[in-house]
Amino acid sequence: MPAELLGVFGKGGVTKKLPVPVLTREELLGLHRNMVRTRKLDERGMKLQRQGRIGFYVPSLGEEAAQIGSAAVLQGSDWVSPSYRQPGVALARGVTPVEMFDNCFGNSGDAAKGRQMPVHYTFRSRNFISIGSPIGTQIAHATGVAMAMRIRGESKLCMTYFGDGATSSNDFHTGLNFAGVFRAPCVFVCINNQYAISLCVTGQTSSGTIADKARAYGMPGMRVDGNDVLAVLAATRLAADAARSGDGPTLLELFSFRMGPHSSSDDPSRYRSKEVEAEWAAKDPIQRFEQWLLAQNTFSASELAAVHTAAEEEMAEAAKLSEAKAPPSKDTLFEDVYAVMPASLQRQQAALRAEGDAHAQDRNAAFPL
Amino acid sequence: MPAELLGVFGKGGVTKKLPVPVLTREELLGLHRNMVRTRKLDERGMKLQRQGRIGFYVPSLGEEAAQIGSAAVLQGSDWVSPSYRQPGVALARGVTPVEMFDNCFGNSGDAAKGRQMPVHYTFRSRNFISIGSPIGTQIAHATGVAMAMRIRGESKLCMTYFGDGATSSNDFHTGLNFAGVFRAPCVFVCINNQYAISLCVTGQTSSGTIADKARAYGMPGMRVDGNDVLAVLAATRLAADAARSGDGPTLLELFSFRMGPHSSSDDPSRYRSKEVEAEWAAKDPIQRFEQWLLAQNTFSASELAAVHTAAEEEMAEAAKLSEAKAPPSKDTLFEDVYAVMPASLQRQQAALRAEGDAHAQDRNAAFPL
Amino acid sequence: MTANTGTTVMTLLQALNLALTEEMERCEDVVILGEDVGRAGGVFRTTDGLQAKFGEARVMDTPLAESGIIGAAIGMALYGLRPVAEIQFSDFIFPAMDQIVSEMAKFRYRSGGEFTCPVVVRAPSGGGIRGGHYHSQSPEAYFCHTPGLVVLAPSTPEDAKGLLKSAIRGADPVIFFEPKRIYRTVKGEVPNDPDFTVPIGKARIARAGKDVTVIAWGAMVHTCLEAAEKAARNGVDIEVVDLRSLVPLDEVTVLDSVRKTGRVVVASEATRTCGFAAEISALIAEEVIEYLQAPIVRVTGYDTPFPYALEHVYMPGPDRVLAAVHRVKTF
Amino acid sequence: MTANTGTTVMTLLQALNLALTEEMERCEDVVILGEDVGRAGGVFRTTDGLQAKFGEARVMDTPLAESGIIGAAIGMALYGLRPVAEIQFSDFIFPAMDQIVSEMAKFRYRSGGEFTCPVVVRAPSGGGIRGGHYHSQSPEAYFCHTPGLVVLAPSTPEDAKGLLKSAIRGADPVIFFEPKRIYRTVKGEVPNDPDFTVPIGKARIARAGKDVTVIAWGAMVHTCLEAAEKAARNGVDIEVVDLRSLVPLDEVTVLDSVRKTGRVVVASEATRTCGFAAEISALIAEEVIEYLQAPIVRVTGYDTPFPYALEHVYMPGPDRVLAAVHRVKTF
Ligand SMILES: Cc1ncc(C[n+]2csc(CCOP(=O)(O)OP(=O)(O)O)c2C)c(N)n1
Ligand SMILES: Cc1ncc(C[n+]2csc(CCOP(=O)(O)OP(=O)(O)O)c2C)c(N)n1
Numbered sequence A, B: 001m002p003a004e005l006l007g008v009f010g011k012g013g014v015t016k017k018l019p020v021p022v023l024t025r026e027e028l029l030g031l032h033r034n035m036v037r038t039r040k041l042d043e044r045g046m047k048l049q050r051q052g053r054i055g056f057y058v059p060s061l062g063e064e065a066a067q068i069g070s071a072a073v074l075q076g077s078d079w080v081s082p083s084y085r086q087p088g089v090a091l092a093r094g095v096t097p098v099e100m101f102d103n104c105f106g107n108s109g110d111a112a113k114g115r116q117m118p119v120h121y122t123f124r125s126r127n128f129i130s131i132g133s134p135i136g137t138q139i140a141h142a143t144g145v146a147m148a149m150r151i152r153g154e155s156k157l158c159m160t161y162f163g164d165g166a167t168s169s170n171d172f173h174t175g176l177n178f179a180g181v182f183r184a185p186c187v188f189v190c191i192n193n194q195y196a197i198s199l200c201v202t203g204q205t206s207s208g209t210i211a212d213k214a215r216a217y218g219m220p221g222m223r224v225d226g227n228d229v230l231a232v233l234a235a236t237r238l239a240a241d242a243a244r245s246g247d248g249p250t251l252l253e254l255f256s257f258r259m260g261p262h263s264s265s266d267d268p269s270r271y272r273s274k275e276v277e278a279e280w281a282a283k284d285p286i287q288r289f290e291q292w293l294l295a296q297n298t299f300s301a302s303e304l305a306a307v308h309t310a311a312e313e314e315m316a317e318a319a320k321l322s323e324a325k326a327p328p329s330k331d332t333l334f335e336d337v338y339a340v341m342p343a344s345l346q347r348q349q350a351a352l353r354a355e356g357d358a359h360a361q362d363r364n365a366a367f368p369l
Numbered sequence C, D: 001m002t003a004n005t006g007t008t009v010m011t012l013l014q015a016l017n018l019a020l021t022e023e024m025e026r027c028e029d030v031v032i033l034g035e036d037v038g039r040a041g042g043v044f045r046t047t048d049g050l051q052a053k054f055g056e057a058r059v060m061d062t063p064l065a066e067s068g069i070i071g072a073a074i075g076m077a078l079y080g081l082r083p084v085a086e087i088q089f090s091d092f093i094f095p096a097m098d099q100i101v102s103e104m105a106k107f108r109y110r111s112g113g114e115f116t117c118p119v120v121v122r123a124p125s126g127g128g129i130r131g132g133h134y135h136s137q138s139p140e141a142y143f144c145h146t147p148g149l150v151v152l153a154p155s156t157p158e159d160a161k162g163l164l165k166s167a168i169r170g171a172d173p174v175i176f177f178e179p180k181r182i183y184r185t186v187k188g189e190v191p192n193d194p195d196f197t198v199p200i201g202k203a204r205i206a207r208a209g210k211d212v213t214v215i216a217w218g219a220m221v222h223t224c225l226e227a228a229e230k231a232a233r234n235g236v237d238i239e240v241v242d243l244r245s246l247v248p249l250d251e252v253t254v255l256d257s258v259r260k261t262g263r264v265v266v267a268s269e270a271t272r273t274c275g276f277a278a279e280i281s282a283l284i285a286e287e288v289i290e291y292l293q294a295p296i297v298r299v300t301g302y303d304t305p306f307p308y309a310l311e312h313v314y315m316p317g318p319d320r321v322l323a324a325v326h327r328v329k330t331f
């Protein structure tokens, strides 16, 4: 039954307990480390924005378990079709914080050549698809990637991430419908953080749960405690195994809470209460995982604390490196529109070169949203 | 359980029998008469096309029960947001065959002023919304109409019709999702005739049934034997009562079969077998209803046969009247783009008036699709 | 601010909020729908306070689907309401493109005038807020190329209020582009009269001049005015025509100005190829070419997606307008 | 038809089918998807026989959702396939507008060249088949205004084959408009060589002439050629430029012709305001106005939705082209 909430830790309204996934000590520490790194990356990102050093940031605060638990089942040759709120998935794929901050600073080191807003990453070598802002579009791309894998007869999968708001989009509907029809090896991960900017998920859809929507596309749906990293991992593994073995797609709903603002431009106090924030602060996915780890008696508190310190330093150092890089050159403005620059763009580029840089503005003015 | 097939006649794979709706003899005859009129209208329309008198036609052959049974629960003040395959619903709303053929001939009597292809009707005085060709768009309009009814606090409903193919459209998804969220008094009638041009519904979606999709939007779904006019009527009445009493929308799947071609341009032999056609010919909704009526022993075979003859004559007469009408005037080309004709269109109109009619073509060339 | 006479100085954003408030007060059929427009008052705060004042039935926070927003708004309008739909950024109007192009624009025509859908679609547009690819575009040309739609693009608080009110009261579907980068920076006198409206289809001479005609709309008008001030110091007298209404277009004002100056620059933030600036050029080249003493020069965004780090390079500033003016002046 | 040299006479439709067949034979990554393209071979029969030949995995009948067709095609292309997506009628491209404008067109740029999506979108377009509002439109301008897209519009069987093959082999996303009304009526010699391609970005002088330049694309080229024959009988020598490729545009050929004749007509079926004809006018008015001896006249569809009963009145025929030629010739 999709409506069940699956968990390992067994708190937070879980109605069905999943078996604890079998993981090595190293693997458990790896999950913990990446969750903490995600948290620290986001904190650094928000700080850079508050200090006016970058123009915009989108934190994933509170969604670390959902990201790291799901990404843990990915193999190197799998693909990811993400939204803007999965920095943790990028970290789990081996992306360095410097690569990410290069994007946030829009500097010459940025793989996207400074062309997009902060947090719109692209990491080709990690099969991490370029992120756009429009909500939901990446879902249909994931279906296409997975259809291509199937056409080629490969045993890979594409994992796509999106929010509760995105379930209302056109591309959620067509992406899942096509995947169902073509049995595409796709794992659809909805991180239900309960808000689409100001709209609570109860105003987003009258569906009982997001997982319920799977049925409309003839695929299984699972609703998982998204703040329980082991439950996320266990459930995603089931979905991934199904995809790889030709059993088609799955819709996962990772039920969580967006602990921070929607973005650096957002003020959640306009639309939600301190009470609900406090309630969910108590369910912080990192704390819950640390409590569980400590309860296993094979991990020490100081060992875990050291992870926090190291991650903090890693992010501070990365930000410093990125900030030092030069902005992209003006010529990059005209490149990559087409494979070969057409005559019209060559002319536009020549005209710009002839111009002065008379009307330069402050690069780091804040984005108002 | 949405997956059940509901019926009154109790054939055709029905898994749950509905009680026979309580109807007067007159009402039963009315249903029969409108089903036969729909059949005869379509036969005449196809004939006119085959004879090259009109350019295109879309028959609803086999879907008479679905149309007439559902439309029977509508009240005059309710609205209909139709697709191109509901001529029977128009007839049930009191539209005359002449009004419809005027559209098919694209003549000066056509309410749409000859601007649209055949079967793209508009009947404002019957709250029957203008039909467009894009698949699915009318579903979202229906939601909007119903939302407006609710905003105004009225106890009316909007009934919208669409095919199995349309369930894949963007507007099916947003139309039903908005209706679920805003509890719009809308009845979503999917006439599942099992084909979207050449694509069988099994290739359209992996959902077990269309009715199953209701759950994704938090509304009830019912799957009904669409060739059983009394079952259609009974189920639609439930949905209509729910809408009128503030209980929100319902998705009805009327399971039927498109007995004819997709349109006058289509050749079904390219994609389906004679066997499947024969199987469904045996389930002809008019024959099934007549068998039931005769079994009640209050209707005679000659009484029913007379209905056929009268309808045949009615349609032949109507076609003759419509064919005699003049084409629309050239000035209509520029009217109704805006409420008031802007200067640019006035100029374009003046330029045309100055021109000759040198390159007139045959008005009745056939549309190739 | 409540007197029916006189004016009040306010921002463009305040003028829009006031227009919405007045129209909702005037007529019960006016309703608002969109993402985050209710409880949060809009991400730009354009609809701030409206849900509190008029209730959830009339100010609706919708699910995240522009096609649904416009599709539902069309249905409401067919039924008789006067929906004002917000598209959070004009960049996000494309999921609704089918409903706009295939349905909203064509309903009146295809139904022989039986069904009309006077929906007003408000869409903050344009660059200058460091929004990158998807929070900066100026997509007006797509809609100008779609018969049946009215396309408006005000540049002042007064016009913003007056045109939005005309749009809501009018009988046609309207795409109303709001120049978001000057939401708060441009202030101006706005008539208090709740029946003050600005007629659709009339351009405005934002600055009279005799040497060169510069044609613009939306936020770009201010860039051109800035250029005009600079040019004046060099003895070049620029006439700035603020179109305000792209469709229907005030051809008379445009062509009269060109006949007077014989030299034209068309300035627009949008990408160059097939932008609305091309339409203005084409119109002039067809109707009054004999008055021209120089090429018709377009100053536009480049034919690339809208960039982030190099936004200040991408967007046409006063200097680029002046370079074009120089070219047509010295041809 | 299998020899690698010489030509075969065939219809435009056959040329397209042949191009698809050859490219699918050449490269396993080429796949086809769309509504009714498989089992039924396409509603126009353009993909006839391909599913039988290449299997269901490579010729896919999709659910009824253009946004899904393009969205999935993008994903396939990102991954390395070469999808050719069919939009059954170009009028139905609008549900996919967001995927095309926001995603397909921008992927290369926004990823710094890391991700590309060379999807070919085939879309039968234009009027003349009595298809009314929704089976007749010519929406090329929407895509020409979208940087990142290549926009093609062939008018002959040879170009149809050669350009479609170039599109499939190329590295950019392409919107490929097929002139459906001449699918079967226009026949021509088509090279047999399976490596014959027509370069993207080169116009074609469909008829050389010295008095007036008439610029067109797609089915309209034939209307203009017809007009040119009539004009020749009256001693007016028209040069017809068939653009073939709208983006990138062969500006050199266009401008050279205008420099030569000094008189221009731009002819297009699409609605007038902001159509691609406006872009051509604007380009000419900006680059070579000094050569012009007359206004640049556009001959276009009217600014109305596409009608049914009056289609023959709506569509620009040879006479309307000739009237424009007369105007520029006698100015
Ligand atoms: C098509 C589209 N419409 C509107 C927006 C503006 N917008 C940005 S994020 C967002 C909410 C997204 O909510 P959800 O899908 O739940 O993801 P979350 O931000 O919670 O991770 C909105 C409306 C957008 N980016 N794209
Ligand atoms: C958006 C769109 N895409 C494609 C088409 C072409 N087309 C016309 S009818 C049709 C099939 C519709 O099938 P279904 O919804 O089941 O309705 P039915 O015709 O069976 O009543 C298609 C693909 C269209 N009209 N609109």
Ligand SMILES: [Mg+2]
Pocket: A163, A164, A165, A191, A192, A193, A194, A195, A196, A197
């Ligand atoms: Mg969310």
Ligand SMILES: [Mg+2]
Pocket: B163, B164, B165, B191, B192, B193, B194, B195, B196, B197
């Ligand atoms: Mg069907």
